[in-house]
Amino acid sequence: MGRWQPDAQVRLQEAALALYGERGYEETTVAEIAERAGLTKRTFFRYFTDKREVLFRGSELLEQQMVAAIEAAPASASALGLIGAALDAAAIRFEEVREFAGPRHRIIASSHELQERELIKAASLAAAMAGALRARGLGDTTAALAARTGTTIMHVAFEQWVEDPDQTPFQRIARDVLAQLREIASTG
Amino acid sequence: MGRWQPDAQVRLQEAALALYGERGYEETTVAEIAERAGLTKRTFFRYFTDKREVLFRGSELLEQQMVAAIEAAPASASALGLIGAALDAAAIRFEEVREFAGPRHRIIASSHELQERELIKAASLAAAMAGALRARGLGDTTAALAARTGTTIMHVAFEQWVEDPDQTPFQRIARDVLAQLREIASTG
Structure with a gap:
């Protein structure tokens, strides 16, 4: 014992x-x-x-790995390129816990308290990524916009990935969602 | 009495x-x-x-007005055009309460409980805007991305507006932030 x-x-x-x-x-x-x-x-x-x-063990590690990916990306990377690197790091982590991700997602959706906790974690992640982007020389506004765009893409991609019957890799879904965001931003 | x-x-x-x-x-x-x-x-x-x-009285009204602006926008409006219309509606509301906005913002920043409440309101606003965008015929992913991009722009613009010594109108700041987001999304 x-x-x-x-x-x-x-x-x-x-x-x-x-x-x-x-x-x-x-x-x-x-x-x-x-x-x-x-x-x-x-x-x-x-x-x-x-x-x-x-349910939330591991979210600090996810945040650290996404921040580390931003720090380690090539000097030539654009703001969304840095976000793409962070999402690739998240993809590795998510595939490791795919088995738990669906049940966990449904349990969180069932409780206001847990949803609040999830929102706080997302805000913390956006703040950490914005800090890492500023450390790479991005201006405050660009860093804040890119970091929050990163959590938006992660959230939208996660919702698709977690319910996907074909078990498409998170990385592929996240890249598709990022491409859709570029499309939306370039129109009208 | x-x-x-x-x-x-x-x-x-x-x-x-x-x-x-x-x-x-x-x-x-x-x-x-x-x-x-x-x-x-x-x-x-x-x-x-x-x-x-x-501190939170009025956020339902803000949400209703932003949703109504999406509903009322021209049929030709793009996804970000619809978000722009919602932000214009928010601008009218914010200018009406500018006097309270700074003190309110600092009080919310001082309390975890109030920040949590603010995060929940932002998530509710994103969900309401996504619903309005779907009702305008946008697909689920585009609607979710555009709605969350809308709350991102609102948040980043609000942070600048509320501390701006020149009292630049919210509408102008929000349009600048939207233009910066387009710039970020079109690079690399």
């Missing part, structure tokens, strides 16, 4: 997503998640601060 | 903004707002459900 269990975190995440889907997020307790995973509450709290964190 | 006081709402808003600025939002009570306005708590609750609503 006190031992480090390498798969405990994943088992807890799977158990939590299953229970949130079956009973609803509000109705599920940490004790029930631990029991379903065959672990104790104490083990749960070794990995997560609360039942909400099970 | 029981009488309808035509200026009571404005007096309460002015008193609330002054107190939030002096003491902080969290520390201010409804009783103090009413006292500063020379009115009773009962009168306060005739106009507002709570002290938060003093």
Whole structure:
């Protein structure tokens, strides 16, 4: 029980997503998640601060990886080129967690509290990307516009990807959405 | 006391903004707002459900006016043309409340709870505009992209407008920001 269990975190995440889907997020307790995973509450709290964190663990890492991609892009990259690099980094991350992404997405859509949390994470991501873009020499307005355009593309592409029966890679969908945005912006 | 006081709402808003600025939002009570306005708590609750609503009253109206502008735009309007029409409607509204906009903006920036509320309002506005754009025949992806681009432009333009020492009209700033977005999207 006190031992480090390498798969405990994943088992807890799977158990939590299953229970949130079956009973609803509000109705599920940490004790029930631990029991379903065959672990104790104490083990749960070794990995997560609360039942909400099970859904949002990993968003800091996503933000760091997207910012790192902006920092590492070639000097010649345009504002949207830098955003494209950040979206490519997000694509790698999303494909790794594809299995969880659909259930997680539906659970978040079911709860106002979780949607608020998701909005805050998106605002934090936009602010972090804007900072990275300014550090690359972009002006304040350009950096703010490009960063928020990045979260817009990510959101719209994610909604398509997560429900796509053909399991099209996120990267391809995101590039299509970026192309559509360029099209919209060049018209009229 | 029981009488309808035509200026009571404005007096309460002015008193609330002054107190939030002096003491902080969290520390201010409804009783103090009413006292500063020379009115009773009962009168306060005739106009507002709570002290938060003093800051967000009017955002439904803004959303309605932006949606109405999309509905009323010429049939030939492009996706960003429709967003431009919505931003022109927002400009009229913002100029009417310019006096309150700066203090309100700083108070919201001071509180996580209020920032969350602001994010939810922006998401609601994007969803309402996307619905209006779909009703004009735009596809789901184009409507979602254009609507979120609209809230991005509004946000970035608002941040400049609200702190602008020259009091440049919101409409002019929003058009400049829209032009910058077109520039970003057409490069690289």
